[in-house]
Amino acid sequence: MDTELKVLRRDNMDTWYAGLMRAFGGVDESPEEREVWDDLTEFERSIGAWDGDQCVGTAGAFSFRLSVPGGAYVPAAGVTMVSVAATHRRRGILTSMMRRQLDDVRALGEPLAVLTASEPAIYGRFGYGIASRQLSAEIDTSRVTLAVPPGTDAVRLRYAPVQEVAAQCEELYVRSVGSRPGMPLRTPGWERVPLVDPPSEREGASPLQCVVAERGGEMVGYARFRTKPESDAAGPRGSVQLRQIDAVDPAAGAALWRFLFGIDLTSTLHVRNRPMDDPWQYLVSDIRRCRIQVRDVLHLRLVDVGAALGARAYRAPVDVVFGVEDAFCPWNSGNWRLTGDTGGASCVRTDDAADLELSVRELGAAYLGGTPLAALADAGLVRELRPGALAEASLAFGSQKAPWLPHGF
Known part of the structure; x- marks a missing residue:
């Protein structure tokens, strides 16, 4: 070279x-x-x-x-x-x-390195595994209705200038970060990224708009979106392009989704980059007319296996020895004993025999709880050497909420 x-x-x-x-x-x-x-x-x-x-x-x-x-x-x-x-x-x-x-x-x-890949085939050879995915949808709001939970009608919605309420919206984001794996804790300056709105990216749609949800005078959610006016011989068929949505509880979230479904002169809601377990999916009348798509988002690599596995908690008690292969970062190769539960964990080198064998790429894919170790084993990418170890580890690695990356970097 x-x-x-x-x-x-x-x-x-x-x-x-x-x-x-x-x-x-x-x-x-x-x-x-x-x-x-x-x-x-x-x-x-x-x-x-x-x-x-x-x-x-x-x-x-x-x-x-x-x-x-x-x-x-x-x-x-x-x-x-x-x-x-x-x-x-x-x-x-x-x-x-x-x-x-x-x-x-x-x-x-x-302990970790993460990225979003323009071409997902590139980074596996460097030890990155797909740790989170995103959901997108194109919802026919002229035919899909939305059920809402009790309390939705008590939420007040109002339009607000995007910049005027940006700080309050960021506070809601900070409150949500710790509850879902895969989200970056934004440092000063990063709050500007979701607000970038160049005309070149609008494709004929409006500038970014914002609606906030309030209850008792307190902001409990917001949605940022664009609207694109279109029509044909039959009349208006505009679309809504959702950019971000966040809410502190189900009623606030449902109020915002109901608003997005019902904006005048529109019949399509374009949803991009939402968590795989986003709650609106369970409120719609016809999931087939939502045209859901899934793609990879966050690729994750364990740079220090021991520190990374010891830094998270586990859904169930686990005591498993991983035999790790890592050709690109050989300091990770070898056997590691992971012991932990919901209160924390420890992961240290050991001379004990491995219970599970896998590459660092598979550990990265499973790390945030979005890809089950059992599924990777079914694909032939994890080998169980001690009976019962796979079920124990796969359960422990799970996450209550699907991991999600809310924006690129």
């Missing part, structure tokens, strides 16, 4: 970013988006692969704390902005950047 890896500097940021944009299609982001990402970029955690004065590879990381089962927040590297120039493919550039990055993550003492 005739390239050199260098830490990003402010004076070569434009060249570095131009290479990134070219690799992702060559369409520049809006000034609004660029400003947000410029402010959030951690230069000391970003690297470029340089061939002379050309930047032919990019990779960065954000310093996150990720919610895990049990409610703890675990330090995690949010891997981002990864690209290789089309002129320099198959030269080992991506592998060299992943090697450098994971070594740095380990040196910083972060």
